Amino acid sequence: MATEDVKATGWADQDHVPEIKSELLELNMGPQHPATHGVLRLLLETDGEIVYKVTPVMGYLHRCAEKIAEGVNYKQWVVYTDRFDYLAPMCCNHAYVTALEKLMGQEVPERGEHLRVVAAELSRIASHLVSLATFGLDMGAFTPLLYMFREREEILNLLERIAGGRMLYNYMVPGGVRYDVPDDKWIKDVLSFVDMMETKKVPEYNTLLSYNKIFIERTANVCVISPEDAFTFGCTGPVLRGSGVSFDCRRDDPYGAYPKFDFEIPVGQGQMGAVGDCWDRYFVRMLEIEQSCRLIRQALETLPDGPYQAIELKKPVKAPMGAVYSRTESAKGELGHYLIGDGGQTAFRNKVRSPSFCNLQVVTKVGVGQMVSDLVALVGSLDIVLGEIDR
Amino acid sequence: MEARAIYELLAEKIGDGALGFTEGTGDPVADVAPASIVDACTFLRDDERCDFDMMMCLSGIDWDGYDENGKGKSVSILGYTDLGEPETTERASDGDFGVAYDLYSHRLKHKFTLRVRVTREVASVPTVSGVWETANWHEREAWDLLGIRFAGHPDLRRMLLDESWVGHPLRKDYQMPSEWDAVRLSGRDYAKNPFPPIAPPETPTPPAGDKPAEG
Numbered sequence: 001m002a003t004e005d006v007k008a009t010g011w012a013d014q015d016h017v018p019e020i021k022s023e024l025l026e027l028n029m030g031p032q033h034p035a036t037h038g039v040l041r042l043l044l045e046t047d048g049e050i051v052y053k054v055t056p057v058m059g060y061l062h063r064c065a066e067k068i069a070e071g072v073n074y075k076q077w078v079v080y081t082d083r084f085d086y087l088a089p090m091c092c093n094h095a096y097v098t099a100l101e102k103l104m105g106q107e108v109p110e111r112g113e114h115l116r117v118v119a120a121e122l123s124r125i126a127s128h129l130v131s132l133a134t135f136g137l138d139m140g141a142f143t144p145l146l147y148m149f150r151e152r153e154e155i156l157n158l159l160e161r162i163a164g165g166r167m168l169y170n171y172m173v174p175g176g177v178r179y180d181v182p183d184d185k186w187i188k189d190v191l192s193f194v195d196m197m198e199t200k201k202v203p204e205y206n207t208l209l210s211y212n213k214i215f216i217e218r219t220a221n222v223c224v225i226s227p228e229d230a231f232t233f234g235c236t237g238p239v240l241r242g243s244g245v246s247f248d249c250r251r252d253d254p255y256g257a258y259p260k261f262d263f264e265i266p267v268g269q270g271q272m273g274a275v276g277d278c279w280d281r282y283f284v285r286m287l288e289i290e291q292s293c294r295l296i297r298q299a300l301e302t303l304p305d306g307p308y309q310a311i312e313l314k315k316p317v318k319a320p321m322g323a324v325y326s327r328t329e330s331a332k333g334e335l336g337h338y339l340i341g342d343g344g345q346t347a348f349r350n351k352v353r354s355p356s357f358c359n360l361q362v363v364t365k366v367g368v369g370q371m372v373s374d375l376v377a378l379v380g381s382l383d384i385v386l387g388e389i390d391r
Numbered sequence: 392m393e394a395r396a397i398y399e400l401l402a403e404k405i406g407d408g409a410l411g412f413t414e415g416t417g418d419p420v421a422d423v424a425p426a427s428i429v430d431a432c433t434f435l436r437d438d439e440r441c442d443f444d445m446m447m448c449l450s451g452i453d454w455d456g457y458d459e460n461g462k463g464k465s466v467s468i469l470g471y472t473d474l475g476e477p478e479t480t481e482r483a484s485d486g487d488f489g490v491a492y493d494l495y496s497h498r499l500k501h502k503f504t505l506r507v508r509v510t511r512e513v514a515s516v517p518t519v520s521g522v523w524e525t526a527n528w529h530e531r532e533a534w535d536l537l538g539i540r541f542a543g544h545p546d547l548r549r550m551l552l553d554e555s556w557v558g559h560p561l562r563k564d565y566q567m568p569s570e571w572d573a574v575r576l577s578g579r580d581y582a583k584n585p586f587p588p589i590a591p592p593e594t595p596t597p598p599a600g601d602k603p604a605e606g
Contacts, residue, residue, distance in 0.1 A: 059551035064560050066536070103417060231444040231497065234525030247497055322416030325448055325493045325504065338450040338491060340457075348457060349561075351450035361528050390551055 024052055029375075031060055036379060037134060038386030042363070044372065051375055054367040056360055061390035069350035074100055074174060074317050077347070082168040084354060084388040087130050088331035090116075090123035090159070092388075093172040098255050099326035099337035100174050103319045112176035112308040113257035117299040118190065119159065119171055121292040125197070126155040127331035128285045128292075131383040135282055136209050138380040139218045144209045151201055154193055161186055174317050176309035187300050194293040202290055210283060219282060220273035223366050223378040227276070233365070234358035237333025238288065239382055242268040242281030249329035256328075261298045263291045278381040285383070316345050332356050332383055354388040392501050394419040397441055404434045420491070420504045425516050428492075428507050432522045435494060435503065443494040443503065446523040450493075451533030454508070455486025455563040486563070488539050490516050515540040536561040 030041040039060035045053040065080045072080075081096040082089040094116055101108060108116075133148035156166045161182050163169040171178050181187060209215055225235065230243045240247055248265045250258040266287035268280030311317060319341030327336035333355025342348040359382050367375050395412060398421045402409035408427025413420050423431050435443045492505040507516055518541040520527040530541040531550040538559035541547060549556065555572065558565055 059549075059553070062551040064536070064551075067560050067565075070561075232524045234445055234447070234523070245497065252500060253502075320416050323420065323491065324417040325491075325502075327447065334447065336448050336493070338448055338493065340452065342457060349450070349452050351448065353448040353450075357528065358525050361525060365524075 022047060027372075029372075031057075034138075037384055040360075040379075040384070040386055040389070042375070042379070044375070046372060049371045049373075051367055051370050051372060054363050054375070056363065058360075058386070058389055061386050063391065065391050066350055066352065069347050071346070073345040074319065074347065077350070078173065079168075079170050082170055084352065084391060085127070085330060085332060085335075085356070085385050086167060086387050087385055088120075088123040088127035089167070089169050090119040090171060091127070091328070091330040092335065093169065094120045094256070095326075095328040095330060095335040096337055097172045097174050098328050099324060099339045100317070100319065102326045103322060103324045103339050103341050104174065104317065105320075106175050106317075107310060108176055108256075109307045109310055110257070110304040111180075111306050112310070114299045114303050115162075115177045115181065115308060116172055117257050117261070118296050119162065119169075119177070121295045121299075122155050122159060122190070124331045125289050125292050126152045126159075128289050129155075131331075132205065132209070132282065132285055135380040135383070136215070138376050139215055141209055141212065141215060144205060147201075147204065147208065151197065158186070158190055158193065173309065173311070173313065175311035176307070178309075178313070180308050181303075187303070191297060191300060194296050198290055198293045202286065205286065210286060216272050216279060219278040219377055219381070222273075222278045222374050223370060223381070224274045225276045225281075225362060225366055229362060229365060230276075233362040235333070235362055236355050236358065237329065237331070238281055238284045239333065239359045239362070241266065242284045242381075243276035244268050244270070244280075249327055249334055253327060255326075257299065258295075260302075261295050263294050263298075266291065278377045281381040281383075318343065318345055319347070327353070330355055332385065332388065333359060352391055354391065356382075356384040356386075356388045360384050360389060392440065392499065394421075394501075394503055397421075397435075397501070397503050400438065400440060401431055401434065404438075405431050418493075418502075418504050420506050423505050423507055425507045425509050428505070429517050429519055429522065431505060432492065432494075432519045435505075436522055440499075441503075442496045442498050444497055445495045446492060446519075446525055446529075447495050447502075448491075448493040449519075449526055449529035449533065450491045451537040451539050451561070452489040452491060453486060453537060453561060453563045454489050455511075457486065487511060488514050488537065490533065490539060492519070509539075514538060515542050517542050518544040520544055535559070538562060 024045045024047055027044040027046050028041060029044055030036040031039040036042060041057040043055040043057055044051050068080055069077050078093060078096060081092040084092045129148040129152045133145040136144040159169060160166045162179060163171040225239065225243050227243045227245050230240045230245065244267050246265050246267050251265060266284050268275050268284055270280060272279045321341060321343050323340040325336055325338045327334050335355055336353035338351040338353065339347060340349040363378060367378055370378065398412040401421065405427045408424045408431065410422040410424055435441045487508050487510055489506055489508045494503045509516055516539060518530055520530060528550060530544055531547060533539050534541060534547055535549040535552055536559055548554065557568065
C-alpha cells in the first residue's frame with residue numbers, strides 16, 4: 001500500500017486497518033561476525049525477527065589441503081591436519097595417523113597409544129572449554145570465558161612441554177608419537193590438573209554458567225534437533241549425543257587404546273527442556289570434560305614402559321594400494337579420512353570428512369522458523385570451527 | 392552383518408546393477424552401476440536388515456593414473472619444477488571418475504562401502520541427496536573440487552570455491568591459473584619462479600700440491 005493511502009485512511013480508523021505488505025528481507029550474517037565463530041557467512045531470509053531460510057556460504061578459509069595431500073608424502077601431511085581443527089589439533093593428528101596405519105597395517109606400541117590418548121583427551125578438554133566459553137559469550141555471559149581460558153592455558157602449557165608447540169603440535173607420527181614424556185613431573189602435573197578440573201573447575205563452571213537462570217532461558221527448548229534429523233544430516237559428536245543418541249566412535253568403532261579404558265558416554269537428558277535443545281548440547285560437552293579426565297587418569301596410571309615409536313622418524317613410510325575409510329572421535333564429532341594409497345609415499349586421494357562440515361548443514365533445517373537471536377544460539381551450540389569446514 | 396552378506400542382499404534387489412564385491416587391502420567395497428545407485432541406497436536405508444540411517448562420507452575420486460601405480464602422475468601443486476620451469480602434463484587425462492559412499496547403521500552397528508565409476512566424458516552420477524540429506528553438501532563439494540555432476544541435485548552450486556572459479560582443483564590434470572579475478576595468485580607467475588632455488592655453494596678445489604697422498 002502506498003504511503004498516501006495509509007495517510008488517507010488514517011491509523012486511527014480502527015475499522016479499516018490497511019493490509020501491510022511485507023516482503024522477505026535478505027540479511028547477511030557474517031562473514032565478519034563474532035557469533036559465527038570464524039569466517040562463515042549465513043545468508044538469511046527474514047521477516048522481521050523470524051528466519052525463513054538459512055543459506056550458509058563458506059570457503060573463505062579454503063586451502064585445498066586435499067590437493068596438497070597428493071603432493072607431499074604421508075609424514076609431511078600430518079602438519080596440515082593440525083590446521084583443520086586448530087582448537088583440537090591432537091584429535092586431528094590422531095584421526096589421520098589412525099587412517100594411515102589402518103591402510104598400512106601398522107602396529108603402534110602400547111606406550112605410544114597411551115600417550116596419544118592423553119594428548120588427544122587434553123586437546124578435547126581444551127576444545128570443549130573454548131566451545132563452552134564462546135557459547136556463553138554468544139549468550140551474553142562474559143565472565144565464564146575468562147575462567148575457561150585460564151584452564152585452557154594450563155592445558156596449552158602441558159602440551160607445550162610434551163610436544164614443543166602451543167597451538168599446532170605435529171605430535172603424532174605414523175607408528176607412534178614424536179616425543180616421549182619429558183619427565184615424571186609432567187605426569188604428576190597432568191594428574192593434578194585433571195583432579196583439579198574434576199573436583200573444582202567443572203562445578204565452578206556449572207555454578208557460573210550451566211545453571212544460570214538467564215543462560216537456561218536463552219538455551220533451553222531452543223532449536224531442538226531430533227535424532228532422525230541428526231542421522232540424516234550426518235550429525236555426530238556432542239550434537240548427536242545432545243539429541244539423546246548414545247553414540248561415540250571411541251566406544252562403538254574403537255581405535256587405539258580406547259577399548260582398554262572405562263568411560264561413559266554422556267547423552268542429552270532434556271533436563272532443562274526438550275531433549276536435543278541447545279542446553280543439552282552444551283551440557284554434554286561439560287560432562288565429556290569429566291569423562292576425558294577419567295580417560296587421562298587411566299591412561300597415565302597404566303602407562304606401560306617400552307618404545308613409543310614403531311617407525312624411525314626419518315624413515316619415509318609407504319602405503320599399499322587400497323582404500324580405507326577410518327573414523328575417530330574428534331572434539332567436534334566424527335572425523336574421518338577416506339584414504340587411497342597407490343603403493344608409493346604419497347596419498348593418491350585423501351578426503352577428509354570433517355564433523356563441523358556435516359554438523360553445520362543442520363542449520364538449513366533447524367534454523368528455519370527461529371528468531372535471529374536463537375540462530376546465534378544454534379550456531380554456537382553446534383561448535384563449528386571454520387578451518388575444518390573449509391579445509 | 393558382514394559386508395558380504397549385505398552385498399548379497401543388495402545384489403538380489405538391484406540385479407544387474409551390482410557389479411562385484413571386492414575384499415583385499417582396505418575396506419571391502421561393493422561396485423554398483425551408476426544407474427542403480429539411488430535404488431541401492433534407498434534399499435540399504437529402508438531395509439530392516441541393513442538399516443543404514445547415516446551416510447558417513449561421500450568421496451569423489453579421480454582414478455586417472457591409478458592402475459599404473461600412480462606415481463608421478465599428479466601435476467605438482469606448485470605448478471613448476473625445482474628448476475623453476477613451468478610444469479605441464481603432456482599426457483591427456485583419460486581416467487575414470489569414481490564416487491565412494493560410506494554408510495553406517497546406528498542400530499545394527501555395521502558399515503558398508505559402495506562405489507560407482509563413470510567415464511571422464513560422462514562425469515555424472517545420480518544424486519542420493521534425497522536418501523540422506525547430508526549427501527547434499529558432500530555432492531556439492533565433489534562437484535566443486537572434482538567436477539562430477541550429480542544429476543537431479545536440487546542445488547548444485549560450488550561449495551568451497553567461488554562461483555567464478557574456472558576448473559576443478561582435485562582433478563589430476565588441473566593447472567592452477569596464474570590469476571583469478573585480476574588478482575595474481577600468491578604473486579606466483581607460471582612462466583617465472585619468483586623463488587628460484589638457491590644454487591649450492593661451489594666447493595673450492597684444493598691446490599694440487601696440498602693433495603694428500605692416497606692410500
